[in-house]
Amino acid sequence: MKKLTKTTKSALLKRRSYSYLKQYWQKKCRCSSSYECKQFLGRGSFGSVYFVRRKSSRNDGFPEEMAVKTAKVSKASTLKYEKQLLSNLTVSPYVIRCYGDQETGENVNENSRGAFNNGEKIYKLFLEYCSGGSLNDHIRKSVNGLLPCQVKSFTRDIVRGLVYVHSQGIVHCDIKPDNILLVPGNDHGFVAKLADFGLSKNLFFESEESPYIRGSYCYMSPEIVREGLQTFSADIWALGCMVVEMMSGKPAWGYGLGRNKLLKHIGYSSEVPEIPNNISEDAKDFVSKCLNRCDIFRWRALQLLQHPFLSEDD
Numbered sequence: 001m002k003k004l005t006k007t008t009k010s011a012l013l014k015r016r017s018y019s020y021l022k023q024y025w026q027k028k029c030r031c032s033s034s035y036e037c038k039q040f041l042g043r044g045s046f047g048s049v050y051f052v053r054r055k056s057s058r059n060d061g062f063p064e065e066m067a068v069k070t071a072k073v074s075k076a077s078t079l080k081y082e083k084q085l086l087s088n089l090t091v092s093p094y095v096i097r098c099y100g101d102q103e104t105g106e107n108v109n110e111n112s113r114g115a116f117n118n119g120e121k122i123y124k125l126f127l128e129y130c131s132g133g134s135l136n137d138h139i140r141k142s143v144n145g146l147l148p149c150q151v152k153s154f155t156r157d158i159v160r161g162l163v164y165v166h167s168q169g170i171v172h173c174d175i176k177p178d179n180i181l182l183v184p185g186n187d188h189g190f191v192a193k194l195a196d197f198g199l200s201k202n203l204f205f206e207s208e209e210s211p212y213i214r215g216s217y218c219y220m221s222p223e224i225v226r227e228g229l230q231t232f233s234a235d236i237w238a239l240g241c242m243v244v245e246m247m248s249g250k251p252a253w254g255y256g257l258g259r260n261k262l263l264k265h266i267g268y269s270s271e272v273p274e275i276p277n278n279i280s281e282d283a284k285d286f287v288s289k290c291l292n293r294c295d296i297f298r299w300r301a302l303q304l305l306q307h308p309f310l311s312e313d314d
Helices: 004-030 077-087 135-141 146-168 222-227 231-249 259-268 282-288 302-304
Strands: 035-044 047-054 065-072 099-103 108-110 116-118 122-128 180-184 190-194
Touching: 004 122, 035 065, 035 116, 065 077, 077 099, 077 122, 116 180, 135 180, 146 190, 146 231, 146 282, 222 231, 222 259, 231 282, 282 302
Parallel strands: none
Antiparallel strands: 035 047, 047 065, 065 122, 099 122, 108 116, 180 190
16 A cells, blocks of 8 residues: 655645535535535624535526525524615615525534534524625735725725715714625726624614714724714714725724723824825825714715715826
């Protein structure tokens, strides 16, 4: 019998490991038999996300590729709320699409010995798969921020998404690079889409004031910290922070401040995030219109869409 080399053994182990992972993902995702779970994409407070692909060419009404968010039914309230919102946000190409939801049999949990046990039913939310990853992925891969043409293109897409979402009475409440997903499509490679609406609020039915703070600390506006006031203007402040991050490659408030110090700084100082010096005057003016500490003087999404910085002439 031919003796296996070290390289061959390593390749076999990798193949077995990948095969095991695919079986594990398939069991955890519990997709229809017509779909194969190809990749685990991530995990959040709501549950897990998987990338699935249809096995056959038969059209079952769903796209060939999807992202599937899963959670135990008892912990799926956020996903169900997100589905409810996305079902009414179907017009804009700058908002992630929802294809439906489903409650399936029994969840499968891995115990400490690697065996799978039957557990609770799970809820699945079927969403558009964004093969370009998140805006955060692209920022982290950059050295000193994205190219100016990319910043302009992504910002334009995001503002278009916000114009639509705000027109429907929805405040996103968690605008940040992780929640902007990219799909192939335009001259600069990708179209940016708003995603993750689990923390959003509908001002047609909810008060502007929140009993608890929603969102991510680095992108919170002063009025959220001080008063719990979450309006369309809060999304615009977060947009400004995100544009600074795209331009510089670093968080708008930099590094080093702990949560409590950061919130105190955002809510009660007179400062705004520093705008990079090496950007155009139009870009500086655009960011300043987003990062006004007084929410009533912040520009609205529709106004920002007309700003020279987002001009498509160049």
